[in-house]
Amino acid sequence: MSTAIFYHAGCPVCVDAEQMVADAIDHSKYNVEVVHLGEQSDRIAEAKMAGINSVPALVLNNQVFHINFGASINDLT
């Protein structure tokens, strides 16, 4: 089972992307985790380490895909 982590920050762009993208991922192949960095700020460091520059972003097997642009990760606290 592969891992998909969708990082977002609750912004409108993020929520739209989350609903559509998280739903479109094949849940028979991927464990999908959704992380709200505004509420789980202890995971911002992890997201930066993964290579995330902005949210929303999707990490599939450690590969980062920035999806549209909601907010810079440096603006999250």
Next chain:
Amino acid sequence: MSTAIFYHAGCPVCVDAEQMVADAIDHSKYNVEVVHLGEQSDRIAEAKMAGINSVPALVLNNQVFHINFGASINDLT
């Protein structure tokens, strides 16, 4: 059945995204079509109409998700 169209232009960023994202999409929910705009330039107008500014991009049910950044659509001919 919903429609997912992945537009790209053969750039390295595009190819990486295509392989991972097209594979991650739930093919039981989505018909996935991959369009190489470098080879199918007659579809650039369609992509612009859909709201695509850059490739690679994924259109899920008419909603555009720009994934990372490979090339501006205006640089494709």
